[in-house]
Amino acid sequence: MPAYMLLTFDLDGEAPYILKKRDYVQVTRGLYGVKTGLYKILQVLDKRRIPATFFISAYVAEMHEKDVYEIARRGHEVASHGYLHEDFSQLSASEAEEVLTKSKNILSKFGSVIGFRAPYWRLEKWLLELLALKGFIYDSSLMDSDFAYTLELGSRKLVEIPVSYHLDDWVLFEEKQFPPDIVLRSWTYELEWCIENETLFVLTAHPQVIGRGSRIRVLDGLLRLAEKLEKVEVTTCRKLAEKLLKPGD
Ligand SMILES: [Zn+2]
Structure with a gap:
């Protein structure tokens, strides 16, 4: 197995603030994030022909349909991130079901939706x-492994693509206010380690965070490095989940 690098962007837009x-x-x-940051990200991804996964709060897709079409049109994966960026740990099962159904229906307009964060x-x-x-x-919210894995849930399976705070731009830039060069150094170190150990590198970034000002250079710098390195496959969450569920693999 090679190391996998997954670029994931959470397009929260205005949803959490409205809620x-x-x-x-x-x-x-x-x-x-929707008006400016998103387009900086799309430009960097286009330049290097790299596919990514966008977890989108469905309210944002309703309010900014044209921008979400742009994500899908450029070949990126659209996945679910609630409707109004709800905290699912605070919802009842029936409330959660309602939000999942509603948001999946809205996002399905942009392609089949198989992933959730x-x-x-x-x-x-x-x-x-x-x-x-x-x-x-698949789900991409848990934090218990360096690898993607399959959960057996009764007769059903769900692939888990784990995340971590140290690869989250929100923590490093918004909470810690680290300068871009420090973040790039930290993520470079992590990517090299993941390649050496054939683990998973899941970047979680937010258009309103990494897309602001000079921070976009961190994404560009990281992708430039990934292009040069061998033994790392840059893919989408969808492709990795499908690969894991393929019989015989
Ligand atoms: Zn979010």
């Missing part, structure tokens, strides 16, 4: 079964 009834300035902070990476274990029941093939 939490934050002021309009916070709403514009989210809007920056819990907003804030918060969920309870029962949600995994519900995801499998609702036809999701």
Whole structure:
């Protein structure tokens, strides 16, 4: 198995701020991601012909249909990230089911939706079964492995593509306010380690964060490095999940 590099972008847009009834300035902070940050990311991905996965809060797809079409049109995967960026650990099973169904229906307009990532990476274990029941093939919210793996949930299977805070731009840039060169150095070190150990490198980035100002150079720098390195396959969550579920593999 080679090391896999997955570029995942959570397009939250204004959804979390609307749900939490934050002021309009916070709403514009989210809007920056859709209007500006997203296009910087798409440009970098286009330049290097690299496919990515976009986890999208379905409200954003309703409000910014043209921008989400642009993601799909350029060949990237569209996956589910709630409707209004809900904290699923606070929802009842019936509320969660309603949100999953509604958001999947909205996003299906842009292609088949087989993946889910819990907003804030918060969920309870029962949600995994519900995801499998609702036809999701994979989840990308848990933190218990360096590798993607398959969960056996009764008669159903769900691939898990684990994430981590140290590869999350929100933590490093928004919370810690690290300068771009430090973040690039840290992610470079991590990518090299993943390649040496044939593990999984799942970058979680947000258009409103990595797409702001000079930070986009970190993404470009990381992809430039990945192109040069052998033994790393850059792919989408969809392709990796399908590979894991392929009989005989
Ligand atoms: Zn999110």
